[in-house]
Amino acid sequence: MLKKKIERIFVCLFGLLLSVSFVIAPAIGAEPVVKEWKVPSLIFLTGPYAGFGKQIKWGTDEAAAEINAAGGIAGRPLVIEWYDTGMDPAKAAAEMSKVVKSLTIFGPVGAPNCKGALPLVVREKGFAMTVDSGAEVVSEFFPYTIHNSDMFERVTPPATRGWAKRNPQMKTVIQFVFPFDPTFTDVANYQAKTLEAQGIKVLPNVEISESVDLASAVIKAMGQKPDGFTIVTLPMDGAKIIKELDKRGVKDKSRVLTFPVVDDQSFFDLAKGYIDGLYIWHFQNVLSKSPRWQAFNAKWRKAFPDSQYATFGTVCHYDMVYMFKAAVEKLGITGDPTKVVEERNKIREYCRNVKGFPGLQYNFDMVDGLGKTPTFLFRIENGERKLVETYPPIK
Amino acid sequence: MPLPLLNYIAFSGIFILLSWAIYLPYRCGQLYLAPVYSMATGAYFAAYVTTEWNWPIVLAILSSPFVGAFFAFLPALGLRKAPGFTTAIASLALIFIIQTIVMNLKILGGHSGMFGIPALEYPLTTILIVLLVAGIIVYRIDHSRFGRAAELLYYSSEETACFGVNMALVGMLLQVLSGALSGIAGALYAFTVGSVFPGAFSFSMLLVVFSAVFVGGNLTMWGALVFAPILWGLPLILPEAIAEWKDVIYGGLLICILILRPEGVISKETVREVGDGIRKLARMRRRVFG
Amino acid sequence: MDVFFAQFINGLAVGSMYAIVVTGFNLLLLVSGVVQFAYAHVVVIGMYATWIALRITGNNLIFAIPAALLSSTLLSILTEPLFRPLARRRAANQTFVMSIGIALILTHIMAKHLHEGMPIAFPESLSSHAAAIRFGIAALSIGQIYTFLGTIVAVTAFMYLLYRTMTGRALRAMAQSPFVARLIGIPTTKMGIASYGIAGFLGGVTAVFLAMALGSAYPALGDALGVKVIATALFAGLGNLRGGLICGLILGVTEGLTAGYLPGQWSNAMAFAMIMVTVMFKPTGLFGTRV
Numbered sequence: 001m002l003k004k005k006i007e008r009i010f011v012c013l014f015g016l017l018l019s020v021s022f023v024i025a026p027a028i029g030a031e032p033v034v035k036e037w038k039v040p041s042l043i044f045l046t047g048p049y050a051g052f053g054k055q056i057k058w059g060t061d062e063a064a065a066e067i068n069a070a071g072g073i074a075g076r077p078l079v080i081e082w083y084d085t086g087m088d089p090a091k092a093a094a095e096m097s098k099v100v101k102s103l104t105i106f107g108p109v110g111a112p113n114c115k116g117a118l119p120l121v122v123r124e125k126g127f128a129m130t131v132d133s134g135a136e137v138v139s140e141f142f143p144y145t146i147h148n149s150d151m152f153e154r155v156t157p158p159a160t161r162g163w164a165k166r167n168p169q170m171k172t173v174i175q176f177v178f179p180f181d182p183t184f185t186d187v188a189n190y191q192a193k194t195l196e197a198q199g200i201k202v203l204p205n206v207e208i209s210e211s212v213d214l215a216s217a218v219i220k221a222m223g224q225k226p227d228g229f230t231i232v233t234l235p236m237d238g239a240k241i242i243k244e245l246d247k248r249g250v251k252d253k254s255r256v257l258t259f260p261v262v263d264d265q266s267f268f269d270l271a272k273g274y275i276d277g278l279y280i281w282h283f284q285n286v287l288s289k290s291p292r293w294q295a296f297n298a299k300w301r302k303a304f305p306d307s308q309y310a311t312f313g314t315v316c317h318y319d320m321v322y323m324f325k326a327a328v329e330k331l332g333i334t335g336d337p338t339k340v341v342e343e344r345n346k347i348r349e350y351c352r353n354v355k356g357f358p359g360l361q362y363n364f365d366m367v368d369g370l371g372k373t374p375t376f377l378f379r380i381e382n383g384e385r386k387l388v389e390t391y392p393p394i395k
Numbered sequence: 396m397p398l399p400l401l402n403y404i405a406f407s408g409i410f411i412l413l414s415w416a417i418y419l420p421y422r423c424g425q426l427y428l429a430p431v432y433s434m435a436t437g438a439y440f441a442a443y444v445t446t447e448w449n450w451p452i453v454l455a456i457l458s459s460p461f462v463g464a465f466f467a468f469l470p471a472l473g474l475r476k477a478p479g480f481t482t483a484i485a486s487l488a489l490i491f492i493i494q495t496i497v498m499n500l501k502i503l504g505g506h507s508g509m510f511g512i513p514a515l516e517y518p519l520t521t522i523l524i525v526l527l528v529a530g531i532i533v534y535r536i537d538h539s540r541f542g543r544a545a546e547l548l549y550y551s552s553e554e555t556a557c558f559g560v561n562m563a564l565v566g567m568l569l570q571v572l573s574g575a576l577s578g579i580a581g582a583l584y585a586f587t588v589g590s591v592f593p594g595a596f597s598f599s600m601l602l603v604v605f606s607a608v609f610v611g612g613n614l615t616m617w618g619a620l621v622f623a624p625i626l627w628g629l630p631l632i633l634p635e636a637i638a639e640w641k642d643v644i645y646g647g648l649l650i651c652i653l654i655l656r657p658e659g660v661i662s663k664e665t666v667r668e669v670g671d672g673i674r675k676l677a678r679m680r681r682r683v684f685g
Numbered sequence: 686m687d688v689f690f691a692q693f694i695n696g697l698a699v700g701s702m703y704a705i706v707v708t709g710f711n712l713l714l715l716v717s718g719v720v721q722f723a724y725a726h727v728v729v730i731g732m733y734a735t736w737i738a739l740r741i742t743g744n745n746l747i748f749a750i751p752a753a754l755l756s757s758t759l760l761s762i763l764t765e766p767l768f769r770p771l772a773r774r775r776a777a778n779q780t781f782v783m784s785i786g787i788a789l790i791l792t793h794i795m796a797k798h799l800h801e802g803m804p805i806a807f808p809e810s811l812s813s814h815a816a817a818i819r820f821g822i823a824a825l826s827i828g829q830i831y832t833f834l835g836t837i838v839a840v841t842a843f844m845y846l847l848y849r850t851m852t853g854r855a856l857r858a859m860a861q862s863p864f865v866a867r868l869i870g871i872p873t874t875k876m877g878i879a880s881y882g883i884a885g886f887l888g889g890v891t892a893v894f895l896a897m898a899l900g901s902a903y904p905a906l907g908d909a910l911g912v913k914v915i916a917t918a919l920f921a922g923l924g925n926l927r928g929g930l931i932c933g934l935i936l937g938v939t940e941g942l943t944a945g946y947l948p949g950q951w952s953n954a955m956a957f958a959m960i961m962v963t964v965m966f967k968p969t970g971l972f973g974t975r976v
Contacts, residue, residue, distance in 0.1 A: 046639055046793075047599075048905045051802035082635055089595045090406060093588050094631055097402035112594045115508065119589025123514060124398075140510060179498065179950045180594065182506035207949030209940070212702070212899065212909055215695045216944035216952075222822045223688035223945075236804045236903060243814040243900065248691075248822045270806045270901050274814070306800075426778050473965030479778050480720065481964045484919045487912065488957030495954040602789075609782050642793040649786030653779050654770050 034335050037078045039324065040099035042092065042107035042117065042128075045084040049110070052313065056109060057082065058303055059314030062296075063321035073325045074333075080106065080321075089116025100126045103335065103344050104324055109313065111137045111181055118145060125341075127348040129324070132316040134183035135370060146351050148316045148371040149283045150394060152183065155375050156190035156259075158391035159281030160230075162377045163257045164198045166279070166388075167228055170255070172201045174226040176217060176241050178233040179207040187259055188232045200228075208237055218244035230257045238262040239270030246274045253277035254379070260284075265307040279388070280378045284312045287378075287387050288361040296360055319359045327351055364393065401518055403631065405587040407624035408522040412580035413600070414607040414619030415533050416573040421613055422537070423548035423565055424479040428601060429470065429486035430577040432493045433463040435596035437581025439497060442509045442591045452513060456521070456582050463578015464571045471574075475566030490598070498593045508592025515586045522583065529576055533616050536572065541565060603627050606645050610652045612659030615666050622660065691823035692945040693938060698829040700937020702895060705836040706910060707917045707929040708843060709887040715847075715924040716856045716880040717772045722784035723764070725914050726791040726907035727885065731757035731892030733795060733902065736805045744808045753896075754889035761885025765878050772877070773863070788911060795904035804903040812900035828897030835894050839887060840930045846883075847926070856880060860924070920960045922970025932971060936960075 041060060044053040064078045072078060083099065085092035089112050096117035099105055105128040108117045114133045118141040121128045130138050131148040138147045149155065164170065173195055177188040185205075192202040206221045208214050218241055221229065229245065231238045238258055245256070254277040258267075263282050268275070286297075286309040296318070300310040327333070327350040333343045352369040365372045372393035379388045413430050420427035437459040444450040444458075470489055474482050497503050515521050536542050544565050547555040552562060585591050606626050612618020626648075630641040652659060710724045731753040738752035739745070764787060771780050796802040816824035847853035858866040859873055867873050896902070917936050921928030936956060944952040963971060 045635070046641065046796075048796060048802070048903075050796050051800075054801060084630075084635060084638060086599070088599050089588065089590075089592075090584075090600070091630075094399075094402050094406060098399040098631075100398060112592070115510065115590045115592050116588055116595070119510060119512075120398075123589065137507075140507075179506070179948070182592075185506055209944050209949040209952035210909070211699075211940060211944070211952065212906065212913075213695070213699045215699075216692055216941040217949060219688060219691045219695060219822055219941075220945045223691075236901065239901070247814050247816045247824045247826065248819070266804050270804060272806070273809065304801075306803075424778070426781065470961075473962075476968075477964065478968050480781060480923075481919055481968050483781065484916050484957075485961040485964055487916075488954070488961035491954040491957050495950050498950055499948075605782070605785070639797070640793070642789045646786040646789030646793070649789075650767055650783055653783045653786070654767065657771070657774075657776070657779055 034337070036076055037073050037328070037335060038081060038102075039078065040081045040083055040102055040105050042083045042085050042095055042099075042105065042113065043109050044086050044113065045082070047086040047088070049087060052311070053109070055304065055307075055311055056313045056317050058300075059310065059318040060106060060321055062299065063318045067321065067325055073328050076335075078321070078325070085110075085113045085117070087112050089113060092117040093120060096120050096128075100124045101340070102126070103333075103340055104129065104347055106317070106320060106324075109133055109317075111183060114138060114141070121145065127344050127351075129320050129351065131320045131371075132313045134181075136183055136186050139370070142369050143348070143352060146348075146366065146369045146371075148319060149373050150370050152187045153190050154394040155283070155373075155391075156187055157194040158394075159375050159377045159389075160191045160194040160257070161198060162389045162391070163279045163281070164195055164200060167254060170200055170227040172203055172224075172226045173228040173230060174203040174221045174224060175205045175230045176221065176233055176238075177205045177207050178237060180210070184232050184261070188230070191230055191232070191257075191259075208233060208241075214240045215244045217241070218248065222248055222250075228255045228257070230259070231262055232259050233262065235262050235264040235267035236270060239267050242271045242274050242278070254279060257281065260312065264311060265309070268308070269306075275380050276383065278380045280380070280385075282312065282376055282378070283373050284315055285361055285374075285376045285387065285390070286310075287385065290361055293361045315360050319357070323351055323354065323357060326354070326357070367395075396519065399631075402587070403624075403628060405515075405518055405522055405583065407627055408526050409580045409583050409587070410603050410607065410623040410627050411526060411620055412529055412576045412583075413604045414611070414623045415529065415616060416576040416580070417604055417608050418613065418616060418619050419533065419536070419569045419573045419576075420482070420566070421549075421608065422542065422545040423562075423569060424552075425474075425477065425566065425569075426479055426483040427474075427486050427570060427573060428483055429467065429489045429570075430573060430580075430604070431596050431598070431600050432486070432489040433467050433574040433577035434581035434584065434600070435493045435497065435591075436466040437463045437578030438585040438591045438596070439503050439509070439581075440578070441582035441585045442512050443503065445513055445586075446509060446511055452515060452586060456525070456579065456586075459578045459582035460575035461578070463581065464575040467574020467577070468567075468571050471567050471570040475563050475570060477566075490596070494593050494596065504592070506593065508590060508595070510590035512585050512589050512591070514589060515583075518587070525579060525583065529579070530616070530620070532572070533576075536569075537616060541568060545569060602645060606649060608659075610648050610659060612661035612665070614658050614663055615661055617666055618659045618661040687821045687823065688945065689942075691821065692941045694823045694825060696938030696941030697934055698825055698833060698898070698937070699941060700934035701829075701833040701836040702898060702933075703910075703913050703917050703936055704930045704933025705832065705839055705887075705891045705894065706914050707921070707933050708836070708840050708926060709884040709891065710914050710918055711924050711926055711929050712843065712880060712884045712887070714918065715860045715926075717768065717877055718775050718777060718780070718860070719768045719772050720777055720781040720784060720915070720923075721764070721768075721884075722781060722911050722915060723787040723791060723907070724761075724784075724884070724888065725910035726788050726795075727757055727760050727764075728888045728891050728895065729902055729904075729907040729910065730760060730791060730795065731889050732896050732906075733799050733805065735811075735892060735896050736807060736902070737799075739808060739811070744810055746811060749811065749896075750889075750893050753892040754886060757889035757892060758882055758885035761881045761888060762878060765881040769877070788907060792904050792907055795907070799904075802904055804901050806901050807896045812897045814900055826898070828894070828900070832894040832898045835890065836930065836933075839890070840926055843887075844926055852876075852879075916957060916960050918970075919964055920971060922972040922974045924974050925970065925972045928970065928972030 083095040092113035135151045260282040327347045377389045416430035440462045441455040544560045607623035611622025630638045734756035735753045817827040921932035943955040
């Protein structure tokens with residue numbers, strides 16, 4: 001009797017869920033209202049990286065809020081509509097199919113989502129501002145998208161050379177690489193080429209497995225007795241590797257270089273106390289004295305008290321919103337649905353080649369869809385991050 | 396036809412095919428998770444022949460089930476007689492293995508995968524035809540000697556062997572067919588999305604499919620047919636605030652169904668009742684109109 | 686040679702983590718016929734509970750251990766009524782599917798509501814990564830040593846419980862035939878709940894060991910461990926406690942050696958391939974299923 005009752009309640013709830021969805025469905029595909037700028041934004045709000053997605057969403061919403069508080073874009077408010085892609089190419093493609101004909105799309109973010117959703121953007125000749133998912137991955141879909149930093153092929157050498165110069169005793173280097181994302185393998189290759197040009201022998205990469213314990217990779221690396229190590233992995237794996245290196249006798253961390261993705265609060269939380277002397281290279285300068293950046297970071301710390309600095313993804317997406325605003329206002333975009341193709345092309349061309357764009361930390365040029373940004377080499381000294389060298393953008 | 400609807404129908408079709416690919420071996424009690432593995436082979440095959448060898452799309456679609464079937468045949472040699480639950484882990488291994496293999500093959504694009512795959516010219520027609528043909532094949536298998544033998548195996552393998560049923564053969568056939576269905580699902584995926592890369596074929600693909608079979612109905616083919624589109628479409632339509640809870644919704648549905656109605660929403664009785672209802676309607680119509 | 690030795694030692698340390706989780710998993714399988722894929726997730730939530738307790742009490746270790754034990758035991762007992770109707774029908778396939786549903790919910794909770802889904806780090810006082818023992822590049826932290834010893838103690842204790850006590854006999858009787866067990870007067874429902882409680886308690890102990898050995902946790906850890914645990918259990922033979930211990934260690938060592946001598950992408954594939962080939966030829970597992 002009870003079982004039948006429960007069954008009935010279950011069926012009713014399911015039916016309710018279904019009917020709710022049918023009521024909402026017609027709202028999709030509704031015409032954009034010309035009174036506001038409705039921009040769809042694709043990000044991962046579910047799945048294993050949902051925490052990072054939330055941070056990027058915060059940055060985007062923050063930019064929109066600031067813009068609206070200052071009067072909006074050309075006098076009209078900016079409304080961002082969020083779509084969750086998870087880390088699922090199929091879902092990313094499905095969500096993109098809903099919005100690909102929009103004037104402009106923010107996102108998607110993450111290599112799997114880009115690979116799933118961007119082919120549709122290319123087929124429909126849309127415009128997606130995928131500002132931070134790896135230039136090599138995103139550039140496959142040019143000219144229908146942009147990226148806020150340059151190809152790793154160009155930006156990797158300067159910082160790598162800087163590290164090598166500061167470790168003149170290094171004769172051999174070995175790299176830890178996360179093999180499941182093409183960007184990581186590419187960066188490792190570029191680092192290797194640079195180091196070999198400096199006369200340093202680069203031993204074959206140690207690929208880490210998707211495992212709870214990475215000591216086997218570290219043992220494999222150390223067995224070859226290298227002088228230096230680079231870490232080209234996710235932040236959490238990077239922390240595990242550093243701790244294992246320390247455990248097995250690598251106390252001087254100046255022999256270790258990490259690449260931008262590793263530079264994240266989760267890395268510092270997990271590797272606290274084991275990173276003195278470590279070299280880090282990145283596109284963002286968290287020590288920047290720019291007042292805009294300082295103000296932004298103060299807001300970030302209020303929103304995310306456990307985190308010291310806003311992430312590069314957050315900064316890129318904040319800048320992205322302002323770039324959209326600049327494009328619309330400078331080009332006199334009307335948002336008229338009948339002119340969407342023509343206006344989209346104009347915005348796209350603007351964003352792909354705007355010069356001297358005022359980013360949060362520094363000004364930069366866009367050249368053929370790639371952001372020409374400086375790179376920075378940092379070192380951890382006595383638990384504090386110090387800026388060691390700045391490298392100008394490669395023309 | 397609006398793009399989102401087309402995309403939804405395409406993916407629903409792909410998930411229905413994958414759900415049937417899980418349903419078939421489950422008929423004889425094997426929890427077979429290798430459809431993702433066969434799907435990857437079909438997808439990469441279709442991607443390669445259309446981009447490197449310029450095969451027409453139709454030819455790629457027609458050959459992909461054979462590719463999927465072949466790749467399912469190899470492990471089936473060892474797995475056809477495996478007890479239900481063991482197949483789950485063994486087939487899981489296949490997913491890891493295929494991901495690693497395609498990642499290392501430069502001709503298949505390595506880590507980056509392949510892109511620039513052409514789109515279907517008549518997506519709606521293609522998907523509907525594939526579903527119709529696949530559906531007919533699954534229906535005929537279900538209602539044949541093999542289907543009945545598989546059903547007996549589901550309940551007890553020792554007793555069924557007494558009837559002279561060759562468990563190895565039944566298991567093999569169902570797994571190979573499953574491979575064929577997944578192969579063509581993979582090809583359709585490649586043409587719908589336009590790119591394939593190793594990370595696309597992972598466990599997340601199994602979630603919707605698993606739920607469709609176990610919530611929808613695991614003893615008839617109609618469960619997957621009805622529920623794959625519903626379970627795939629729900630997170631796309633619901634407002635973001637609710638859609639974020641999709642994992643909890645899927646998990647909750649699985650738990651509730653297994654406790655309340657383990658055969659799934661659409662059980663054999665439901666199918667029979669619907670069938671009887673249709674027959675009654677047909678009889679009434681004949682009586683009224685002569 | 687010292688590289689091989691270092692990989693081997695580390696493999697044993699990792700393998701003992703798998704083995705201790707498999708022990709709790711096998712207990713549930715033996716007694717209730719339930720394939721609890723989400724058992725690993727219960728353990729990881731225990732790790733999160735430890736972390737929360739440490740944060741609230743300012744890294745006071747005295748509260749960390751009871752927090753883990755309490756949360757894991759409670760959570761495990763809470764899943765009992767969900768599995769009961771399925772366990773009664775002895776539907777192993779369906780318990781596996783049900784446990785996937787539970788795992789989805791637990792992972793969601795960790796990914797959305799606990800530390801924003803970001804990885805959690807345990808303080809040095811609990812999980813120092815300094816090498817307690819070191820020979821060249823072979824090194825073991827104190828946490829790893831505790832886990833290894835703890836696993837052996839846990840398995841021995843369980844074998845004692847199952848084969849030398851009346852409670853153990855009752856549990857084994859239930860595993861062989863719940864119907865007959867009820868006939869001879871064993872309170873099967875109470876014993877069933879007790880077995881979940883015992884498995885949960887062991888899960889809490891495991892959580893503390895893992896916190897010490899790994900030093901960190903993250904939402905996807907449940908899935909990562911869960912898959913390894915099921916694979917180990919199948920490899921050894923469902924329900925075989927001693928086999929689970931040995932095969933957990935074998936799996937750890939195999940993973941270490943394949944990662945050490947083959948490119949890292951292959952290590953997971955190789956470990957699973959080994960298991961797949963074994964179960965193809967010997968479906969009851971290396972050591973056979975055992976009550």
